[in-house]
Amino acid sequence: MQKKVLVVDDSPMIRRIVGKILKEYCFDVLMAENGAVGYDMAKKNQPDLVIMDIEMPVMNGIEATAYIKSDLSTSHIPVLIFTSLGSEADIKMAKEAGGSGFLNKPISKEELKTTIFSILYGGNAGPA
Numbered sequence: 837m838q839k840k841v842l843v844v845d846d847s848p849m850i851r852r853i854v855g856k857i858l859k860e861y862c863f864d865v866l867m868a869e870n871g872a873v874g875y876d877m878a879k880k881n882q883p884d885l886v887i888m889d890i891e892m893p894v895m896n897g898i899e900a901t902a903y904i905k906s907d908l909s910t911s912h913i914p915v916l917i918f919t920s921l922g923s924e925a926d927i928k929m930a931k932e933a934g935g936s937g938f939l940n941k942p943i944s945k946e947e948l949k950t951t952i953f954s955i956l957y958g959g960n961a962g963p964a
Contacts, residue, residue, distance in 0.1 A: 838862060838863060839863050839864065839884040839885070839956055840863070840864045840865075840866060840881065840882070840883040840884050840885075841858050841863045841864070841865055841866070841883055841884065841885045841886075841887060841952070842866040842867070842868060842874060842877055842878055842881065842883040842885070842886045842887070843855055843858070843865060843866070843867050843868070843887045844867075844868045844869075844870070844871060844873075844874030844877075844886060844887065844888045844889060844892070844897065844900065845867075845869070845887075845888075845889040845892070845918070846869055846870055846889065846891075846892040846893060847889075848869075850889070850941070851867045851869075854887060854918075854948070855867060857945050857948060857949070858952075861949060861952075863952075866881055866883060869892075870892045870893055870894040870895055870900075871888070871892055871894065871895030871896055871897055871899055871900025871901075871903075872894045872895040872900070873894075874886065874888065874895075874900050874904075875900045875903045875904055875907075875910075878904050878910045878913060879907065879909055879910055882909075882910070882913070883913060884914075884956060885913065885914050885915075885916060885952065885955060885956055886901075886904060886913055886914070886915045886916065887915075887916045887918045887952075888900060888901055888915050888916065888917055888918060888935075889917075889918055889919055890917060890919040890926065890930070891919065891920075897917060897919065897930075898930065898933045899933075901915045901917065901930065901933040901934055901935055902933040902934060904934070905933065905934030906934075911934075914936035914937075914955050914956075915933075915934060915935050915936055916935070916936055916937045916938075916939065916951065916952065916955060917930040917935040917937065917938045917939070918939045918941065918943070919938075919939075919940065919941060920940065920941040926938075936955055937951055937954075937955060939951055
């Protein structure tokens with residue numbers, strides 16, 4: 837069964853690029869344009885992973901991650917923070933909100949794959 841990944845980013849271009857990469861690795865891809873929509877979609881669709889930007893309108897990624905991780909129906913879902921912000925303070929906030937990992941934009945296809953597979957499959961190359 838395909839793993840479901842929710843990409844939450846306010847940039848249509850980032851959603852399209854990351855979505856295309858994920859589809860190449862046979863993931864079922866869902867997309868949301870801000871943290872509020874992303875949180876609602878996480879509750880409704882129960883993805884296996886959320887890839888979350890930080891800076892977004894309506895609800896930022898730190899708030900959305902905190903909501904996802906504090907909601908019993910979604911707290912089991914790992915959230916990978918994916919942002920152009922990369923300061924120590926940003927990383928600390930992401931971890932405190934419950935983020936499972938942190939990647940800086942721009943990112944290579946291989947680094948994205950390695951990080952996602954590590955979170956979803958415990959470091960293995962992917963599903964057998």
